[in-house]
Amino acid sequence: MADEKKKKAISRPKAMYPLRARIDEVYQNSIKAVQAGKPTGWCMVNWWEADPIIMAMGIEAVYPENYGAVCAAKGVAQKYLERSDSEGFPSHMCGYARNTIGYTARMNDLGRIPEEAPMGGMPKPLFLLGSGALCDTRFKWFQALGRYLDVPMWTVEMPQPGVREEMMPGAHDRNIKFMVKELRGFIGFLERLFGKKLDWAKLEEISNDIIEMNRIWHETNELRKARPSPMHSRDFWTCMTGCLYPAGDLKVLIKLYNDLYIELKERVDKKIGAIENEKYRMTFAELPPWHSLNIFDTLAERGWNFVVESWAYHPPKPIDLSKVSDPLERIARFTYQWLSGYYQNAMKAKEWWGFFAYPYMDFVKDYQCDGALLHPLITCRTATNHLYLIQDRLMQTMKVPSMIAEGDIVDLKLFDAVDVLRRAETFEESMDHYKEIRRKEGFEW
């Protein structure tokens, strides 16, 4: 009974279900294809920089970062973490990396996929794709796998300039040029490795579909600025995977995202919110506590609507790419927009950490948030580095308070849901207090 009640606290859009079912189906198909021997690469999440090329080459991408989450959820991560430690890797490193290292070391010993590996395991790849985006782990971890896998590795570059530096004349285009050159190098690498040419027409179609899918997803999230907000973060997290890990027939996904957009638009028109009584509009950073998601239901009962979240999972702000004829340049511009799309505003606001940190300032302003729930992760520095800065900047510039709740990506017990709920009450007082201050100081919300 209690469970039923909790489920009702957040009204989930109907269109979310077929979209999620499709995402799951595509994922299952990918696992089957990999197990049937389809050429496979282990890839870092790369924000569409390399994905369209990999898809157009007919290669299946496997994401060990996600597999780390799967192993943690199924309770087998501990075994792999310990194996990584015994191999001599420091135990303070990224939990997902240690999981993969332990898994791969074990697969190497056995000469086959370990029997305990959930979801059929990750078969040996033909190449590794690292990424320079966001954290050092994303290329150091794969390089370290060289101990167990004699397979080549490529690292895609993604510039991460300072705000002022990005605004210097010519800097943006230079970054794009650099990415394009490196993508050409990557294509050459794949063509030599697989002994076949890239189908450029296919690349064009795939990348256009990815751009369109993300545009719709962006517009969908824009609808959440409405009061009351029509979709809760839980549904964002449920649906984001289709855009973040493009796979399968993208046209089907586009249609399903569009259905979601239409449903939310209707909700906005009819002033239907994701929760019944929207009292507090919230933002959440960064990775959600996957195993305690029901706290959001309990918080929803208290009137907390999470209206925006997880910057790194958000689609790029749309830009006009219609005049860009080179598909690689289009990919580079699109992908780089994900990271640099907030810089103009950051420059105006004289805030110097243009991605990761600044986007939350726009989020809080545009979505009129009353508070932020920040989730530092013990073994992911990247998702943690900026949280204190955010806490301070939101308070200093917008008088919006933040609550910090620690957790982890592999040690799932670390997140103390009971404690969060206990503190929620006091935090509401703080949100009420600052709402009043904002009102007095003439803020819009």
Added chain:
Amino acid sequence: MTEKTKKGLARVEEIYEDRSKRAIELKEQGKKIIGYLCIYPVIEMLTALDMVPFRIFGDIKEPITKADACLPTVVCPFLRSSLDLGLKGRYNFLEGTVMSHACEVCEKTAHIWKTYIEQKYTFFIDVPHTVHEAAQEHLKGLLEDFRKTLEAFTGKDLSNDKLTKAIKLHNEQRKLVREIYELRKPNPPLISGVETIKLIKSLMSVPVEEGNDILKDVLAELKNRKNAPQKKSIRLLLWGSIIDDASLIEIIENADANLVMDDTCVGTRPYFDDVKLTADPLEGLAYHYLVDIKCPRTFRESEYGETSKNYMKDLSSRFSYLSDYARDWKVDGIILHSLRFCDIHGYEVPAIRDFLDSKGIKSIYLEPDYTESALGPLRTRIEAFIETLG
């Protein structure tokens, strides 16, 4: 003018004990002192405009109190300490800073520094991760922007001539430092590990010409020195993430070992290759900072775009310089050191150990947390390691 009164190692000691004193004197004389974090900011460009590059370090003796509010405890404690000092005003004499994407947290620290610490000038160099030609060209472009901001800040032209002259001065420093390291080859070495780190740290606190004078004095002193370090039974090399305090090295040298070589960034890394003199000096600088400097923050393949990989070949392309050092400096064992929470060096450790094992070189791995109190317990491990080498 204390700098005139003491010479050689005595002068080094003086600067090491109070790094900012000379910088403040120079500031009073009208010089612009620019701080830089890690070794990737291209300091030749500061020298070329008559500014003083001053390397920002942390302080293992100072508890971190202020940085907790803006950098979490799960990141590099050296960077947290550096930021902490900045927030406490220890670097207030700096006119500005140049920071870089040396590693992820270094990059993030740059933004936080800029947010909280007032400066007249800042620049951030987003150093690429790969060494490909496109990456070199990209870095050169970033340096062109760096040049523009420096020109705007100083109101002076940064001509190629000035830059070439500065590169020559820094190359001279590199050559003199290498000469110092040559004096670590004899047994016993003519300069200890503790003296070396103090020397390097001093060089990173004064203008390049002054540093070169110090080096010349130290070289002359060493060649005639009567009080050379004692000969110990074991010769060691130290590899790893930043060590900016002599305490750990003191522990090593108080045991039965001479520290005769290093691969660290307050040691050989910035000095062991010269910047090539190219028609466009930025080209030589981009190549040097991206390709020559062997810090694991940069991703390297044994061959560009290789489609087959062999682990041993990969190791030897990445680490053979270390076995060369071990051979030339007649090293008995290697201490691998990665600060807690340093991903860049941490991921590298098992691979380096595989490589060293394949060459029959023994190693030990230490992971201190950048506090003085954490060093004590390492003493026993270091001593035990030295015993196994005996």
